[in-house]
Each structure stands twice: as structure tokens, then as C-alpha cells.
Amino acid sequence: MSANAEAPTQAHLNDLATPDTLMCRNIKTLFNFDPPATEEEIHAASLQFVRKLSGFNKPSQANEAAFDQAVEEVTRAASALMKSLSTGAPPRDRETEAAKARERSRLRFGEG
Secondary structure: OOOOOOOOOHHHHHHHOOOOOOOOOOOOOOOOEEOOOOHHHHHHHHHHHHHHHHOOOOOOHHHHHHHHHHHHHHHHHHHHHHHHOOOOOOOEEHHHHHHHHHHHHHHHHOOO
8 A cells, every 4th residue: 555545444345345245254263162163164264264365255267276275274274273272161152152142242233
């Protein structure tokens, strides 16, 4: 960005969003759950991450191979991370965490 260029504001970025460009903004925590995260969940989080980084919900044919390779590499790295982490905290319950998330959403966005 040149010295004279202004960084886009969040409002400007929101104006640019269309249904085709909207992506998941929330990659869920996968560590320390009972039962543990599945490979499918890790892959889905990796796909969300690559989508967010690239700005592509679905890449063009020209970018598809690079996109798919990135998803696979992130999936491998995330799987290795999940296997190498340890904690003394008790595993979290998925239903309890989902209820907390719903309550945070209700407080943030209101009923409705």
C-alpha cells in the first residue's frame, strides 16, 4: 500500500461483501473436547482458514490446485498440532460450549 493510500474501513469492506464473497468468520476451537475432534472437523476448519486467507470461497480453475494443496497442508499441520498438545484441564463438553456460544450470540445480537 502506498503512503497516500488509506486502509479500507470495516464499513467499506462490509459494503463489498456479497453472498458469493461471504465466508465463515468463526473457526471453532477443536482442542480438548470429549470426544476429540475428528479428522473431518479438522479438515473443515482448515478449509475455512484457507478460504479466509485466500479470499476465495471457491477458487477458480487456475487456483484450484494451489488452494486444495494449501487445505491439505493446513489439515496435516492442524492434525499434528492436535496430537501434540496436552493439557491438565478436563475435556470440554460440546453441548455446554455450544450453549455458551448461543448465549454470547444472543447477548451480542439480541433475540430473534
